[in-house]
Amino acid sequence: GESNGNLEKSTIKIPKVKYTKLFINGEFVDSISGRTFPTIDPRTEEVIAYVSEGDKEDVDLAVKAARHAFDHGPWPRFPGCERRRILLKFADLMEENLEELAALDTLDAANLYSVAKNMLIHDAAELIRFYAGAADKIHGETLKMSKEVQAYTLIEPIGVVGHIIPWNFPTQMFVMKVGAALAAGCTMVIKAAEQTPLSALYYAHLAKQAGVPDGVINVVPGFGHTAGAAISSHMDIDMVSFTGSTVTGHRIMQAAATSNLKQVCLELGGKSPFIVFDDVDVDKIAPLALSASLYNQGQICVAGSRIFVQEGIYDKFVGRLLEELKTWVVGDPFDPNVNQGPQVDKEQYEKVLSYIEHGKREGATLLTGGKPLDRKGYYIEPTIFTDVTDDMIIAKEEIFGPVMSIMKFKSVEEVIKKANSTKYGLAAGVMTNNLNIANTVSRSIRAGTIWINCYFAFDYDFPIGGYKRSGFGKDMGMDALRKYLQVKAIATPIFNSPW
Numbered sequence: 144g145e146s147n148g149n150l151e152k153s154t155i156k157i158p159k160v161k162y163t164k165l166f167i168n169g170e171f172v173d174s175i176s177g178r179t180f181p182t183i184d185p186r187t188e189e190v191i192a193y194v195s196e197g198d199k200e201d202v203d204l205a206v207k208a209a210r211h212a213f214d215h216g217p218w219p220r221f222p223g224c225e226r227r228r229i230l231l232k233f234a235d236l237m238e239e240n241l242e243e244l245a246a247l248d249t250l251d252a253a254n255l256y257s258v259a260k261n262m263l264i265h266d267a268a269e270l271i272r273f274y275a276g277a278a279d280k281i282h283g284e285t286l287k288m289s290k291e292v293q294a295y296t297l298i299e300p301i302g303v304v305g306h307i308i309p310w311n312f313p314t315q316m317f318v319m320k321v322g323a324a325l326a327a328g329c330t331m332v333i334k335a336a337e338q339t340p341l342s343a344l345y346y347a348h349l350a351k352q353a354g355v356p357d358g359v360i361n362v363v364p365g366f367g368h369t370a371g372a373a374i375s376s377h378m379d380i381d382m383v384s385f386t387g388s389t390v391t392g393h394r395i396m397q398a399a400a401t402s403n404l405k406q407v408c409l410e411l412g413g414k415s416p417f418i419v420f421d422d423v424d425v426d427k428i429a430p431l432a433l434s435a436s437l438y439n440q441g442q443i444c445v446a447g448s449r450i451f452v453q454e455g456i457y458d459k460f461v462g463r464l465l466e467e468l469k470t471w472v473v474g475d476p477f478d479p480n481v482n483q484g485p486q487v488d489k490e491q492y493e494k495v496l497s498y499i500e501h502g503k504r505e506g507a508t509l510l511t512g513g514k515p516l517d518r519k520g521y522y523i524e525p526t527i528f529t530d531v532t533d534d535m536i537i538a539k540e541e542i543f544g545p546v547m548s549i550m551k552f553k554s555v556e557e558v559i560k561k562a563n564s565t566k567y568g569l570a571a572g573v574m575t576n577n578l579n580i581a582n583t584v585s586r587s588i589r590a591g592t593i594w595i596n597c598y599f600a601f602d603y604d605f606p607i608g609g610y611k612r613s614g615f616g617k618d619m620g621m622d623a624l625r626k627y628l629q630v631k632a633i634a635t636p637i638f639n640s641p642w
């Protein structure tokens with residue numbers, strides 16, 4: 144279905160945008176060039192606000208502030224409990240401003256407002272609290288030496304971090320990177336995605352209000368080839384933590400290698416399998432498959448975009464999917480009845496439509512959808528292809544749109560092989576009540592996240608990150624905290640004699 148939304152009657156207040164400038168050393172400032180760029184409302188294709196456009200010189204200023212805050216400021220030197228106190232305040236401020244933050248992400252990124260308001264912002268605050276609780280529990284070990292030497296490891300923050308983040312979940316991306324790095328004691332420069340710069344600037348303001356010292360968090364909105372490239376090739380940044388496409392991941396790693404060998408962690412693309420075995424309850428699993436591939440308009444790196452269905456259940460499953468799709472509503476993401484909003488921008492919208500054309504041309508069966516909606520905004524019908532084969536472009540490349548590809552399989556061995564026949568390795572779903580199959584498949588798939596009889600089960604203690612060309616390094620959980628830390632080993636003779 145389609146909904147035009149009857150928002151006049153609703154109580155949702157669309158916020159006035161408050162923060163549009165760069166945030167450097169605790170202040171909102173214009174970019175050095177004075178240039179701005181528009182951020183577009185994907186529902187209407189109209190400008191929401193003009194935002195200061197950061198470039199290399201602005202990144203330099205931001206890094207200088209972050210460097211100074213790291214080398215001389217209090218943040219890395221605070222006892223952990225002080226960072227914990229400030230992070231807890233930050234989380235509270237997020238919740239105090241929850242509705243406005245949710246609305247900003249809906250405006251800018253078309254995240255469903257009801258989901259943002261009821262879940263996303265609260266979960267983001269909880270993630271900050273998780274890291275707040277870890278901030279005073281970072282410690283090293285006493286080492287067993289073979290000589291009469293006492294030794295221990297000291298765990299230190301890695302330094303100045305450059306975070307380069309994408310547009311699909313602006314709040315989640317900001318908070319998972321910044322929360323872990325703050326708890327570790329790092330200082331940082333964040334480049335928000337050019338499509339969705341608004342909430343990052345708001346969070347910078349809240350962090351300051353919570354007591355994060357000036358220079359610790361700097362936000363530079365801008366484009367990838369300018370501001371982003373300036374971060375990845377900067378000589379004074381110690382690590383770049385990136386989430387985005389695999390193509391850009393290659394560029395960032397290259398820039399890190401040819402500049403100062405900064406550490407790199409990359410959370411990249413995916414083409415995750417969602418595997419349905421014969422024994423499942425179709426009424427439960429078909430709706431789950433639908434949301435695994437269509438949630439957030441299909442714009443989620445761990446989307447289950449290759450649906451493998453075992454032959455005995457195949458027809459029933461596809462029928463049930465189509466049935467379920469009848470209740471699926473595309474429309475204004477502020478409307479609480481809507482399941483799917485517009486794609487984030489014109490470029491993504493056109494890219495998704497061109498993948499759909501590829502699918503048709505390569506001979507997949509277009510079961511339903513396949514067209515843009517006849518209205519303003521970047522809306523695309525939920526689209527299902529069947530008879531998809533492994534060699535088709537739609538089975539191999541990340542589409543990042545509301546497109547499901549369904550493939551039939553016979554045996555466990557066959558589906559493991561197919562699931563692994565991708566350059567990516569981000570996530571996988573295994574739907575079965577057979578424990579042996581669940582165990583065998585989850586251990587055989589080369590991917591960083593496996594969901595058995597569930598999908599998108601994110602949690603603050605659950606690390607997300609890739610195998611293969613989906614990248615390396617984790618976000619969320621203690622693994623993400625550890626990547627912002629480094630180990631210093633210190634030794635001294637026990638009996639004060641030179642050794």
Ligand code: ADP
Nearest residue numbers: 308309335336366367368371372387388391394
């Ligand atoms: P998408 O295609 O989903 O926009 P990208 O990988 O291009 O994914 O974008 C993710 C983030 O990476 C954005 O913040 C973008 O501006 C940034 N980016 C794009 N190109 C580069 C680059 N060459 N160097 C550094 N950052 C980049």
